[in-house]
Amino acid sequence: MYVLGIDVGTTGTKSMLINEKGDILCNAYKGYPLIKPGNNQVEQRAEDWWDAVVETVRKCTSVIEDKHNIKAISLSTQGGSLVPVDANCKPLSNVIVWMDSRAVDQRNELLKTYGKEMFYKKTGWNLSAGGNLVEIKWIHDNNKELFDKTYKFLSTIEYVNYKLTGEYVIDPSNAAMTNLININTAQWDEVLVEAAGIKEDRLPRVMESGAEIGTLTREAADELGLDTSVKVINGGHDQYCTAVGAGAFKPGEVFLATGTAWVILGTFQSPIFDTVKRIAPGRHIVKDLWGGLVSVPTGGVSMEWFRDNFALNVADSEGNITKESFKDIDMKASSVMKRAESVFFYPYYGGSRYPNYSSTTKASFMGLGLEHDRYDMALAIMEGVVFEAFSSIEHFEEKGCKADVLRVLGGASKSELWTNIISAVAGRPVIRFKEADVACIGAGIVAGVGCGMFKDYEEGYEKTIRGGKQTEASDELKQFYKNKYQRYRKGIQTIDDYYKEA
Incomplete structure (x- = not known):
């Protein structure tokens, strides 16, 4: 069948x-x-x-x-x-x-x-x-x-x-x-x-x-x-459909899709309307459940911008010039974490969005010194995107969506560094999905349940996805990012005020 x-x-x-x-x-x-x-x-x-x-x-x-x-x-x-x-x-x-x-x-x-x-x-x-x-x-x-x-x-x-x-x-x-x-x-x-x-x-x-x-x-x-x-x-x-493919079909479960934009979807038992933060509630594919959707529009594109403009030009084995790979950037950025502890990036290319809406605010680096280089900037970009995503997850938790583990798919799930930062900032394990086409898998699970090939969505998920790779940051790294996230939050108002005056 x-x-x-x-x-x-x-x-x-x-x-x-x-x-x-x-x-x-x-x-x-x-x-x-x-x-x-x-x-x-x-x-x-x-x-x-x-x-x-x-x-x-x-x-x-x-x-x-x-x-x-x-x-x-x-x-x-x-x-x-x-x-x-x-x-x-x-x-x-x-x-x-x-x-x-x-x-x-x-x-x-x-x-x-x-x-x-x-x-x-x-x-x-x-x-x-x-x-x-x-x-x-x-x-x-x-x-x-x-x-x-x-x-x-x-x-x-x-x-x-x-x-x-x-x-x-x-x-x-x-x-x-x-x-x-x-x-x-x-x-x-x-x-x-x-x-x-x-x-x-x-x-x-x-x-x-x-x-x-x-x-x-x-x-x-x-x-x-x-x-x-x-x-x-x-x-x-x-x-x-991605929620079904990622197994986020029980109350409290959250997935983070990390593409050009990052999308966070939490699963709720009732619709969550928030006229200040603007969570987008919607009916889940699973009957009687609801989703809450927010996005970080410049999530993945922030690192694409960095690579296009700041990554080193390197020669491949045939002498062709290309940009250094994201894997190489990861490796070098992971070595400067302590040095870059006071470097911050706010990914507001088109203004800040959820949960701090401002059309005038622009993307900004803070804390750069002569001791820093491109890899401090790369690390700060990764951190800033995660901080923005986590502020949404925090708000979901305030509304009753408390996930014990985060389900992460897309580009960031392929990065050991970025995944480790997500786990550290969120203070919990992360499941990384190797499958690239989770929305397509979700549609297949819906078809399977609809024709009786799978008993329910959970069976379809367990048979098709078969779990993902679970990773968790060290307690030391969690504490490091707990402190850095609090400092990041303080900087948001400073940047907003600056651009309002400008």
């Missing part, structure tokens, strides 16, 4: 074939471009999503003979991107991607009319210029012909669900990203839908994650090379 987990992301799609033992038999990836037609405009083709699904699924299933034993498919997807379609689900324009910000005027108009608190308390998110509500209003104001022709306004998951089953179906975690759902009821909100200038019949149906949407249409089955008996199980937003 097999299932397919599919992760339809912003720049590419991954598919993964998993058997009943939890073995990942094959995975495949196909990328696609972002289109930037103007200032603040980011688009892509919805057709690229489907083409990538077809190509990667066919590649995955090419490794087995008994394709008739593939029982289910589920999706993990990006959220908040908008595709207007006609009555046959044919895209009428390019997708407006979630990172697009052309609709700032429409966002400001809506905030002036309704106030920012209404949107947050209904949807769990601040009103975004890249959310579907605002994007729909932009189309109404700037392309009335397209607005009138549109049969359904869709995001990624329901577009692909329709291509698979002929049903327009979205899940609550993705629906929250549209700014059109009331997460308390898991239904489209009358006030929000009206604010977008449409009626509910122009939106997809909301179904719980894990529910069976239907089976493959004949057309989809033929394109994918599968049987029409394959079930399609409703999936979720990529961060919530």
Whole structure:
């Protein structure tokens, strides 16, 4: 017996074939471009999503003979991107991607009319210029012909669900990203839908994650090379699928995804609204659980910036010049920890975010002396990103989400130094996942539970992930970083005050 987990992301799609033992038999990836037609405009083709699904699924299933034993498919997807379609689900324009910000005027108009608190308390998110509500209003104001022709306004998951089953179906975690759902009821909100200038019949149906949407249409089955008996199980937003893949599906569990941005998701028994700190609550894929989501937008990109601008140029074995590796930077930075104990970095390239919101604050080093070099700076950058992430985890704990261990995946989990800093600052063990595509695995687990291949999410996780590598910093290092974190916190107000005056 097999299932397919599919992760339809912003720049590419991954598919993964998993058997009943939890073995990942094959995975495949196909990328696609972002289109930037103007200032603040980011688009892509919805057709690229489907083409990538077809190509990667066919590649995955090419490794087995008994394709008739593939029982289910589920999706993990990006959220908040908008595709207007006609009555046959044919895209009428390019997708407006979630990172697009052309609709700032429409966002400001809506905030002036309704106030920012209404949107947050209904949807769990601040009103975004890249959310579907605002994007729909932009189309109404700037392309009335397209607005009138549109049969359904869709995001990624329901577009692909329709291509698979002929049903327009979205899940609550993705629906929250549209700014059109009331997460308390898991239904489209009358006030929000009206604010977008449409009626509910122009939106997809909301179904719980894990529910069976239907089976493959004949057309989809033929394109994918599968049987029409394959079930399609409703999936979720990529961060919530990552929570399933990382085993964060019990109250109090936390995962830290360390990519270009760092994302922290905590698991709660009820929605956590915080109008000061702005945790984004949402319905978890696991029934009756909730997630709380925050991010450090410049997490991984901080070290990429350092490497691009400060790392040494080195020659490889063939004489080609390249930048020194992150592994070499780690090794050298780990040796200067004591020397750099008074060096701090605040990763506020685009202003400070959760939990200290300030649009005027900028990234800053403090405490550099003539005795310091590039590796003191590299260490301070790693520490600063961890400090920012930990301030979110502390706030989660105040709200009742107290994790005994942190689950870490992504780029930082490959770094012995960065992982050790995370453990030391958090004062607890860290589980590092070797699997790179945890959202895709999470979608596969959802498919497995939905078709009965796995008894529940916990069994799917234990069979598929099989644990990770657990590490814990020494007591001495924990105390070192406990002191340094307190000093870091004191510096935040100083920097904020400086840039406010500037």
